Amino acid sequence: MTRIVVCAENSVTRVGLTAMATTAATQVVGQAACLGDLITWLQTQSADVAVVELSALTPELARDLMQITAAWPSADSLSILLLLETWENHWLLTPVMSTGGVSILPVTVSADQIKGAIATLAIGLMVLHPEIAETLSAPIGSAFTPVESFPEPSLEPLTPREIEVLNQLAAGLSNKAIATTLAISEHTVKFHISAILSKLGASSRTEAVAVGIRAGLVML
Structure with missing residues (x-):
């Protein structure tokens, strides 16, 4: 279970992010109204991903973000x-991201894209939206690699239905929910x-989503 802490100034936004971040594989364990509050929360609590x-x-x-990543490096605990x-x-993006613990997306991304990004961070990878990548003031250090640049082995093509199921997995849906959404049986799901895991060489649903993102089958 991936533990998530949500940080946003607006209380309504925090409620919305909490709803978007909550899936069968994730649990929101805390909220903060600002980065200062998040730092205080992290001194006594722990999470795997902070959605800010x-x-x-x-x-x-x-400075606050760099303080967080310095104290709780993503390789050990927090992304x-x-x-x-x-x-x-x-010009502030490069130093923040060079710490290796921060991934960045526009606030306009969809709930499914946020869920897919969380799944990617949960297995130790990072994400960066192309629009933001274009504005970086300097090359990012080796601690960060944009998702698009991860080399991917030759994959056996997925069928259109398998791609649909993979995107439902990225949204955090259970087998039962996927069956209802696609109007198929749970057995078929x-x-x-099983076919998706085999074709993508993945050992878990989360890994399959991450591979799918890198292969362009699940878009961020």
Whole structure:
């Protein structure tokens, strides 16, 4: 079970992010109204992924993010999914991301994309939206590799139905929910998932989603 802490200034936004981040494979274990509160929360609590929404990245907020990643490096415990409304201060992105613990997406991404990103972070990979990547002021260090650049072995093609099921997995749906959504039986869902794992060389649903993202089958 992936443990998530949500951080956003607006209480309604926190409720929305909590709903989007909650799936059969994830649990929201805490909330914070600002990065300062998140730092305080992390001193006594723990999580695997912090979903943080900011209107913009300021030098002060960049400092706080770097403090968090320095104290709780993603390789050991915590990854940060940063949702930005604007990235006009793009010169701050590179130092923040070079710490190796922060992934960035626009705040406008869909709930399914957020769930897919969380699944990717949960297995130790990172994500970066192409629009944001174009604005980076300098190359990112070796601690971070954009999802698009991960080499992928030759994969056996998935059928259209298997791709549908894979995207439902990325959204965090259970077998029963997938069956209802696609109007098929749970037995058929299990059959498709087994085929997906085999074709993608994955050992779990989460790994299959991550491979699917890198292969362009699940879009972020």
